[in-house]
Amino acid sequence: MEFSIKSGGPERVRTGCSVVGVFEPRKLSAAGAALDRASRGHLSAILARGDMEGKLGSTLLLHNVPKIACERVLLVGLGRDGEFRDKQYREAVAAAIRTLNATGAAEAVLHLTEIDAVKRDITWRIAHAVTVTREAGYRFDRMKSRRDEKEPALRKLALSMGDKSARRRAEAGLEQGLAIAHGMNLAKDLGNLPGNFCTPSYLAEQARELAKRYRMKVQVLERDDMEKLGMGALLSVARGSMQPPKLITLEYRAGAKHSKPVVLVGKGVTFDSGGISLKPGAEMDEMKFDMCGAASVLGTLKAVAEMRLPINVIGIIPTTENMPSGGATKPGDIVTSMSGQTVEILNTDAEGRLILCDALTYAERFEPQAVVDIATLTGACVIALGHIVSGLFANDDALAKELLVAGDIAYDRAWHLPLYDDYQEQLKSNFADFANIGGRPAGAVTAACFLARFTKKFKWAHLDIAGTAWNSGKEKGATGRPVPLLTQFLIGRATKS
Numbered sequence: 001m002e003f004s005i006k007s008g009g010p011e012r013v014r015t016g017c018s019v020v021g022v023f024e025p026r027k028l029s030a031a032g033a034a035l036d037r038a039s040r041g042h043l044s045a046i047l048a049r050g051d052m053e054g055k056l057g058s059t060l061l062l063h064n065v066p067k068i069a070c071e072r073v074l075l076v077g078l079g080r081d082g083e084f085r086d087k088q089y090r091e092a093v094a095a096a097i098r099t100l101n102a103t104g105a106a107e108a109v110l111h112l113t114e115i116d117a118v119k120r121d122i123t124w125r126i127a128h129a130v131t132v133t134r135e136a137g138y139r140f141d142r143m144k145s146r147r148d149e150k151e152p153a154l155r156k157l158a159l160s161m162g163d164k165s166a167r168r169r170a171e172a173g174l175e176q177g178l179a180i181a182h183g184m185n186l187a188k189d190l191g192n193l194p195g196n197f198c199t200p201s202y203l204a205e206q207a208r209e210l211a212k213r214y215r216m217k218v219q220v221l222e223r224d225d226m227e228k229l230g231m232g233a234l235l236s237v238a239r240g241s242m243q244p245p246k247l248i249t250l251e252y253r254a255g256a257k258h259s260k261p262v263v264l265v266g267k268g269v270t271f272d273s274g275g276i277s278l279k280p281g282a283e284m285d286e287m288k289f290d291m292c293g294a295a296s297v298l299g300t301l302k303a304v305a306e307m308r309l310p311i312n313v314i315g316i317i318p319t320t321e322n323m324p325s326g327g328a329t330k331p332g333d334i335v336t337s338m339s340g341q342t343v344e345i346l347n348t349d350a351e352g353r354l355i356l357c358d359a360l361t362y363a364e365r366f367e368p369q370a371v372v373d374i375a376t377l378t379g380a381c382v383i384a385l386g387h388i389v390s391g392l393f394a395n396d397d398a399l400a401k402e403l404l405v406a407g408d409i410a411y412d413r414a415w416h417l418p419l420y421d422d423y424q425e426q427l428k429s430n431f432a433d434f435a436n437i438g439g440r441p442a443g444a445v446t447a448a449c450f451l452a453r454f455t456k457k458f459k460w461a462h463l464d465i466a467g468t469a470w471n472s473g474k475e476k477g478a479t480g481r482p483v484p485l486l487t488q489f490l491i492g493r494a495t496k497s
């Protein structure tokens with residue numbers, strides 16, 4: 001799909017379809033009213049007949065509207081204008097795209113982007129229209145022997161900015177929206193790709209390709225290198241697997257030379273069987289998604305590079321499988337992390353924190369301005385927050401706030417959870433410095449507390465995306481989250497420095 005920005009009213013535009021909004025009850029948006037005037041009341045007559053109340057997400061496709069240049073008019077319900085917020089805007093756009101995709105129109109003009117009742121600026125409205133449209137068009141059919149759906153006819157979508165004085169801001173929105181959509185698509189593809197294809201070596205290859213395409217520096221550490229660095233925690237997870245573990249580092253440096261980098265650390269467990277503490281069989285296939293943190297780091301770097309954001313960002317991805325075997329780590333085993341701290345592994349299924357802790361220690365060498373790790377870390381986080389928001393933990397309140405605000409703008413929200421020292425007691429071990437699990441109460445918090453023991457030297461935040469990185473059931477598939485949140489956060493950092 002090709003996007004463009006346009007200005008001006010809909011009446012004289014020759015296109016396959018003009019998309020305009022209707023607020024409840026039966027109230028045309030400005031662009032709708034313009035079409036209504038041009039057609040001598042054709043639209044208002046239809047509304048008066050009761051065919052379109054304006055209920056959010058409802059649609060009505062009209063053909064042969066008199067005295068206007070476009071072939072079709074699509075009316076899209078927006079709900080009540082006083083209740084028209086981010087969520088409603090996105091749902092209205094999604095409904096419009098779904099309906100458009102079922103028509104034969106090859107081109108359309110979306111006027112919903114003009115509606116300022118949403119209380120967001122034109123940059124935001126355009127960016128979100130682009131990401132929502134791209135999301136509606138996402139398919140993962142590369143593992144099917146043939147495609148099961150035919151491609152929609154829609155090829156070109158013009159996004160209306162209303163007044164042409166908004167062009168620069170609208171174009172910024174288009175650029176951001178496209179970059180975020182491309183980053184999300186990369187994260188989704190990697191997440192959806194099954195574990196027999198998406199191995200640690202495959203992720204390393206993908207990082208190398210990204211580096212080549214966008215002129216980033218890439219480094220891949222092998223098992224030997226990790227042994228030399230003393231990454232006993234990371235290596236303990238890889239012991240049961242036939243696939244060699246990797247520690248990937250990608251450096252994007254487009255900021256000032258002296259400006260310290262933001263470091264993103266993504267959990268890359270390409271399949272989490274639980275190891276010797278084997279998971280039950282039901283839905284175990286979904287543990288191919290346990291590398292979605294890593295995928296979000298790659299997706300975010302792609303988005304940042306595409307926008308050429310003037311900032312320094314480093315991605316670190318510890319990646320391995322977690323498998324049982326005769327050589328696998330056993331419950332009760334004690335390992336020494338790169339930090340020198342010893343860990344009693346009471347459950348081999350709490351492996352994410354083990355690979356992250358060494359990656360976080362490794363991050364110290366980049367003298368980061370901030371470190372954010374992203375991980376499908378705990379089932380407990382899914383119980384606490386469901387699939388709506390990601391769990392956010394931080395050792396710095398300003399950083400936490402910044403990420404919350406970025407998530408809000410990106411409609412990829414997180415919720416701040418506590419990291420009080422009082423929880424640390426749950427990690428007590430009789431034999432090592434501490435254990436890798438803290439019992440059932442507050443499982444997402446104790447996992448974050450474990451990581452906090454490795455992040456004392458920098459400002460750090462942790463995103464637990466176990467509930468948000470993929471959908472289960474009929475719509476099973478990676479979501480591309482939290483690429484929007486992370487990219488928005490970096491857009492914010494880039495404009496500040």
Ligand code: BES
Binds near residue numbers: 466
């Ligand atoms: N990858 C899982 C977390 C997970 C589980 C994400 C289910 C999404 C859905 C992680 O490695 C894990 O197994 N965590 C354990 C920790 C426990 C052993 C302390 C969990 O959450 O059960």
Ligand code: MN
Binds near residue numbers: 349
């Ligand atoms: Mn696990």
Ligand code: ZN
Binds near residue numbers: 269272349351352376
């Ligand atoms: Zn895991």
